[in-house]
Amino acid sequence: MRKGLVAANWKMNGLSQSNDALLDAIISGLKVVELPEGAQAETLICPPAIYLQQVREKLEGSWIQLGGQNVHPAKSGAFTGEISAGMLSDTGCTHVIIGHSERRELFGETDRFIAEKFSAAQSCNLIPVLCVGETQAQREAGSTAETVLGQLYAVLGHAGIDAFKQAIIAYEPVWAIGTGLTASPDQAQEVHSLIRKTISEQDESVGEQIRIIYGGSVKAANAATLFAQPDIDGALVGGASLVAEEFVSICASFAG
Numbered sequence: 001m002r003k004g005l006v007a008a009n010w011k012m013n014g015l016s017q018s019n020d021a022l023l024d025a026i027i028s029g030l031k032v033v034e035l036p037e038g039a040q041a042e043t044l045i046c047p048p049a050i051y052l053q054q055v056r057e058k059l060e061g062s063w064i065q066l067g068g069q070n071v072h073p074a075k076s077g078a079f080t081g082e083i084s085a086g087m088l089s090d091t092g093c094t095h096v097i098i099g100h101s102e103r104r105e106l107f108g109e110t111d112r113f114i115a116e117k118f119s120a121a122q123s124c125n126l127i128p129v130l131c132v133g134e135t136q137a138q139r140e141a142g143s144t145a146e147t148v149l150g151q152l153y154a155v156l157g158h159a160g161i162d163a164f165k166q167a168i169i170a171y172e173p174v175w176a177i178g179t180g181l182t183a184s185p186d187q188a189q190e191v192h193s194l195i196r197k198t199i200s201e202q203d204e205s206v207g208e209q210i211r212i213i214y215g216g217s218v219k220a221a222n223a224a225t226l227f228a229q230p231d232i233d234g235a236l237v238g239g240a241s242l243v244a245e246e247f248v249s250i251c252a253s254f255a256g
């Protein structure tokens with residue numbers, strides 16, 4: 001059985017004082033949530049890079065994991081403002097988000113560049129959380145499958161199927177991110193199952209074990225119905241991860 005993962009993507013939010021308060025509330029909230037053994041979802045927090053150290057210190061001794069929101073493919077060098085996979089790993093990260101639609105759209109990241117980041121992350125033992133998803137226009141044009149699979153094939157072609165043994169995929173329909181619109185459980189399940197089938201066609205056991213999480217306006221009120229879908233293994237949570245009660249309740253939905 002695949003273990004769930006609930007990941008918080010704080011994006012460019014928070015200051016040291018509010019981070020402390022949010023983490024205190026999440027840590028104490030998660031401790032009081034009694035999850036049955038085996039059903040518990042892993043929890044991951046991805047703060048802005050400048051606060052990784054702060055969050056790492058706060059999380060010391062807890063089972064919550066730490067992740068970056070971005071990484072540069074190069075090992076080191078003249079890339080002003082960028083952060084390498086080695087630096088993330090050195091700072092205690094176990095995961096890094098790659099290919100988020102905001103990076104694709106606002107920062108012009110291409111499939112090729114994203115594939116290079118994916119491999120760079122793995123070379124430093126970071127687990128990439130690879131985001132894929134279609135825009136509203138693509139969905140309306142009937143090209144959801146083509147878009148999502150195109151983004152997936154770009155990384156599969158570069159890194160190979162074996163690389164997906166240590167990776168997570170996040171299906172995030174762009175039209176559902178930060179909009180309050182959530183894909184219905186059926187809409188999300190359809191794409192998750194397509195992603196899993198595509199991976200299984202290359203390697204059945206990788207397809208069976210890879211975790212595919214959903215992102216796009218996940219909140220306490222809709223988490224449980226999404227998690228009840230057979231191919232939805234957790235969530236990548238933006239806005240609701242900044243509200244401790246919401247985030248704790250989303251994590252607890254896995255016990256459902």
Ligand code: PGA
Nearest residue numbers: 177178216217237238239
């Ligand atoms: P949201 O963001 O939960 O605020 O929609 C999700 C994401 O962008 O990862």
